[in-house]
Amino acid sequence: MVPGTPLSVAPSAGPPVLVGDYGRLRELCPVLELRLLDAAEPAPSAVDGWYSGVQLATDERALAAALAGEEARIAAKHGRAPRPHVTASRLLHHYVWSACLLIAGPWHLARRVPLLDPADLWLHTPTGEFALRPRGHVTLPGDDELRAELRAAVVAHVEPVLAAFAGPTRRRDRALWGMVTDDLASAVWYLGRMLGARDTGPSGTGSNDTGPNETGANGNGPDGAESDGAGPDGAEEDAAVAAAEALLPGGTLPLPGAADFRRLRTPDGREHHTRTRLGCCLYYAVEPGAAACLTCPRTTDEERLRRF
Secondary structure (H helix, E strand, C coil): CCCCCCCCCCCCCCCHHHHHHHHHHHHHCCCCCEEECCCCCCCCCHHHCEEEHHHHHHCHHHHHHHHHHHHHHHHHHHCCCCCHHHHHHHHHHHHHHHHHHHHHHHHHHHCCEECCCHHHEEEECCCCCEEECCCCEECCCCHHHHHHHHHHHHHHHHHHHHHHHHHHHCCCHHHHHHHHHHHHHHHHHHHHHHHHHHHHCHHHCCCCCCCCCCCCCCCCCCCCCCCCCCCCCCHHHHHHHHHHHHHCCCCECCECCCCCCEEEECCCCCEEEECCCCCCCCHHHHCCCCCCCCCCCCCCHHHHHHHC
C-alpha cells in the first residue's frame, strides 16, 4: 500500500466483486482477451505456452518464448518479422497496456484498486491472450489517496517486467516508465470511449486511441493507428480524460510526465481529445509505409486533424 495509508484501511479478503468488475470489463473492451481463474483452478501451464508476469521477469526461457510468439504474430499479419528490439517493444506495450487496463478498469468503474501480483497474470505466448486470478483490492474514501494506490499498484506490477525487457527493447529507465505512463493514460481513455460506445454506438466516440497492440491477439489498432476518429467526444470520454489527468498530473515518479490531454477542433466545429505520447510505441516499424499512431510524437496536429 502507499506509505502513509491509515492502518485501519486493509485490502479486501476475497475476489468476488472483482470477478464482477472483470466480467464487465470484458464486455466493454473488445480488445481484452481474458480468461478468469477461480481460487481453486490450476494455474495455466508453461507446457501450453502460458507464462506469468513473474516468469517473464525472471526466466529467460519464458521471455524468449514470449518474444518468439510476438515475432510470429507480427510476421503472420505483416509478412515479415521486425527487428528484435521492435518485437520486444511491441510485446512490452501489449503486456503493460493490458495490465494497466486490468488495474485501472475496476478503479474507473467502481473505485476499487486490484492488488494484481505478476504471479497472478499469465500471457499466452502463441496468441497474446491473458489469464488472471483475481484476489484482493483496496478501497479508500479519498480520491487522491485512491489515485496514489492505483499508481502504486501499477508500479509494483510492472517494475520487475520492465527490468527484464530493458535489454531486449534497448530502452533506458525513463523511456520504459514513459511507456507505462502512456499506457495507463491510454487504458483509462480507451475504457471511457468504450463506455460511451455502449451508450451511443461506435460513432459516438472520438476513436483516436484504440487499444494496445495491433500485432497481438486482438488485431485492433495501437493508439489510433487504424481508427482515425469517428465522431465528437462524449460525456464518458470526457470523464475518462479528466480521470486520467487527475491520475497522472505529472511529478508522480517513477511515472514521468503527465496525461496532458488537449482538444483539436476540426473545420466542422467538432472537438476531439488527443495527447502526445512520451515515447514512440514503434507500431510504424512493424510494416513499411505504416502510418504512425495518432498519439505518436511523430504525428503533427495537422495530420491528426486530417485523419479526424
